[in-house]
């Protein structure tokens with residue numbers, strides 16, 4: 559498998575708070591990578607650095623073999639990096655379909671029939687097609703999470719970043735979302751998933767990294783990582799919070 563994303567010695571600090579402390583790791587094309595770490599460890603900041611809404615103090619980010627460190631967020635989105643937000647951020651007054659179309663036209667740069675076809679295909683995949691003409695503001699929490707996925711997928715990403723998408727759902731809703739994420743992954747999209755609902759994460763990812771105080775403290779197969787004493791402590795803390 560080829561490398562799709564490469565972080566090299568990435569550093570970012572807000573005053574005394576270091577959110578990325580010399581982070582280096584690679585993600586292979588087609589991989590599903592999980593990110594664990596306590597609250598405030600720097601996980602969302604890592605996504606902000608990858609998507610370009612945050613600039614690193616030093617270090618380098620490569621995507622699909624290109625140095626994207628100096629690229630704007632819009633250019634990275636065009637290149638194939640998409641994310642979902644921890645708190646769903648739809649345009650509430652617009653319909654589900656209109657929300658999808660904004661992503662397809664403005665981020666993926668499609669128009670007309672091509673954009674509509676993509677939105678229909680994605681809404682089918684995210685199981686929101688029956689809600690296409692409903693205002694986004696009237697959706698349930700699960701449906702809003704599905705709309706977050708839809709908006710990200712309508713940019714035609716190669717790399718999809720999911721930020722705590724399973725939080726707040728019932729077990730049955732969580733399972734239904736997991737199935738959709740598994741399908742997205744098996745259709746070839748590379749995924750990096752930050753998640754505090756650990757069982758959801760472990761049912762999808764094939765590799766885990768653990769971040770604490772901006773530092774990568776573990777990287778490897780999920781089972782040995784979850785069994786390490788250092789991570790168990792964080793994991794128990796997370797489960798107690800969830």
Ligand SMILES: Nc1ncnc2c1ncn2[C@@H]1O[C@H](COP(=O)(O)OP(=O)(O)OP(=O)(O)O)[C@@H](O)[C@H]1O
Nearest residue numbers: 572575577595596597598599600601602603604644
């Ligand atoms: N723009 C900013 N300015 C100043 N401090 C920030 C900024 N963004 C994040 N931080 C701080 O950096 C730290 C890491 O935040 P971040 O959101 O990346 O953590 P996280 O691991 O995603 O946490 P959580 O699991 O609670 O979502 C926190 O202490 C946060 O307050």
